[in-house]
Amino acid sequence: MKHTISAIVENKPGVLARIAGLFSARGYNIASLAVSETLDPSISYLTMVVSADDEKILEQIKKQLHKLIDIIKITDFTKKEHAERELILAKVHCPPKEKAKLEKVLAKYTARLIKHKEGLAIISAVGEQAEVKEILDDLSQFSIKELVRTGKLAISLD
C-alpha cells in the first residue's frame, strides 16, 4: 500500500542524506521523492511516496522521520483533504505528418508540445496519478523514447 507523506525540513546540507539513510537503514521503501525550496529559503519541502504493508510500519516511518532533528513537520495525506500532481516530460517519436495527431491527443489533457524537431517531440504533462497513466497509455501509439517524471507533489488544504 502506497502512502503520500510530506516533510518540512531545514534547508541545509546533509538533510536528504539523513532521510535516505533512515530509509535504507530501517528497510523502508520509497517509491518517489520530490524536494525543493519553499517561500522561506531556510526551509525545504519534501513529498514522499512510501510503501508500507500495514498501519504499524507507516506509523514507524512517520515517527522515525519525526525523530530526525532537521525535520520540522511531517504530514500524512492518507486521510487529509489535499491536492496532488505529478509532472512528466516525455520524448516521443513523431514524424512531421503526425504532429497534428499528437497535438490532438495532448489537447485532451493538461499537456503540451514543447519542442518538435526531425521526427522527435518533447511533451510535458501534469496530472494526478491516474491521469498521468492515461496520458502515457495514450502516448504509447507514438512510441515513447524517454520518460522522466518528478514523482508526486502534494499539498494539503488546511
Next chain:
Amino acid sequence: MESLKREGVEVMFGYPGGQVLPLFDKIYDSDIRFILTRHEQAAAHAADGYARATGKPGVCIATSGPGATNLTTGIATAYMDSIPMIAITGQVKTSVIGNDAFQEADVTGITRPITKYNYLVKNVKDVARIVREAFHIASTGRPGPVLIDFPIDIQQQETEFIWPEEIDIRGYKPTYFGHPGQIKKAAKLITNAKRPIIYAGGGVITSGAYREVKELAERMNIPVTWTLMGIGGFPSAHSLSLGMLGMHGTAFANHAIMQADLIIAIGARFDDRVTGRLDVFAANAKIIHIDIDPSSISKNVGVEIPVVGDARNTLGQLLEELGKAIDTSDWLATIESWKKKYPMRYEEGGKLKPQYVIEQIYEATKGEAVIATEVGQNQMWAAQWYKYSHPRTFISSGGLGTMGYGFPAAMGAKVGCPERIVFDIAGDGSIQMNIQELATCVCNKINVKVAILNNGYLGMVRQWQELFYKKRYSHTCLSSPDFVKLAESYGALGIKVTKKDEVRPALDKAIETDNVVFIDFEVEPEENVYPMVPAGEAINNMIEGLA
C-alpha cells in the same frame, strides 16, 4: 574551549593528531582536565562511562580520518544505549574537503546513523552556537551522542565569543509530560489489574525516576522486573524485586511477565533479548508504555496505552492520579512460589566458579561499588550475581554489546566518581580488546580494579557452540598473556587467584591497594550462564542447566 567550559565540562578524553593541533594548543592552556588514552576507541568508551556514572555528558576528542573512525565503535555503543556524549573530531581544511586529502574521512557521513545529530563546522562564528546546541541535543529528550567535525582552518581562526543564552531548534521539541488523558486511562488500567508487573528500562536511570518507580511499586503492590539497562533503577534486595528478565533473566521474572495481565513498561523498548518469541510474548497482558521517544512505542510490541513523556515526570503525574493500593496478594503469592521453585543458583564444586567471584565482589564492596562489565558471560554473571541497590552503578554495553567496553568505561566512571570503588568485571577475551588502557589508568592514577574471569574461552560464544553447534568450538579457545606480569609491567598490581578461599583476601587487597589492580581469576572453563532462553524461543521456555 570557552564554550566547553560554559557547558560545565570538567574532563575530556582523547588523542591528538595533525588535524587537531590548534585545538590541542588551546587544551594545553586550559584548566579542563585532559586524559590521554592509548586508543581513540577507549576515549569514546571512557567518555561514555563517565556519562553513565555521573549523568553528565562525556566529551572525547580525536583527530581526523583514523582518529575519528576509531571513535565510531564508542559512538555507536553510546547511541544504542542513549548515552549523552560529545565527540569532537578534527577535519582537513575546508578547501580540500572531498579531495581525498591525507587523513581525510567523511566523518559526518560515517557517523550519521550512529549519532543523534552531527555537525560539520564551516564558519568560526557558528562554533559557540553549535557547541551549545550539541550539548542540548545530547543531554535532553532521549539522550545520545552528538559529533562535531571541526576543520583545521576553522580551528585556527579567531572570533569574538558570543555565548547564545537561548537556543531554539525548531525540529527538536521533546515531550516531557504525559498527556493527561493517557495518564487517566493508565491509572484506570492499573486500578483494575489483577496481575500487574512493572518492566523498567534504562529510561528510569536516565530520567532519575527511581523514587517514583519505588513509590508506584510499593503503593500499589506491584512487582518490578528490569532490563540490563534498567539495573540499579530498583533495589535488588527489595521484596517486590524480580531481578532482570529476558534471555538470561530470572525464571520468575520471565514467568511473571508472561502471566501478567498488565505490563507497565517504563523507559524500555521491548528489545528482542527481552521479549524472545514475539507472537507469544505476554499474550494476555495489556500494556502501558511510557517512553520519551515516540518511535520506541509500538515498534516491536503493540500497546494499549502509549504515554509519551519523561519517565520521572510521567510517573509523578500517574502517582497523583492513582488512589489506594490494589489487592495483588494472590499474584504476589504465585510469584513467591516461582521464586522458591526456580531460584537463581549454580552448581558448587569443581574449579572456582565465576558466580562465586561476583558474589564475593558484592560482599567485599558491600554493594556500594560501581561495576562496569565487558560483554559476554562476564556481563551476564555481573548482572545476575551482584545485588545493585543504586542507579548508575552498573555500566555495561547493552544494545551494541561491545567487547572491550568495560575497562575504558570503568576508567571514565572512576574519573567521574573518584570516591567510589570501581570494578571492571571482564573476561580473558574482552579485556584484551582495550588492555592498552592500563597505561592510561596507571599514568593518571585512575585506580580501577579489574576482575578477569579467566576461563580460556570466548565463553558466551563457546556456550552457544556447546548448546547449538554440537560442541564444535570453532575459534573460541584462546590463549592469554600472564595477566599478573602484564599488569606489573605497566606499573599496576597483578594478583592470581585459583582457589575459592583466595578470592576474598585478593579482593580485599585489591580494594586496599592505592593502585590499578588486575586480578586474574582462573575459573571453571566450561561454566555456562543460566537460566537461558534459546534465541527465538518464548521467554518462559528456559534452559535451567541444573538437574
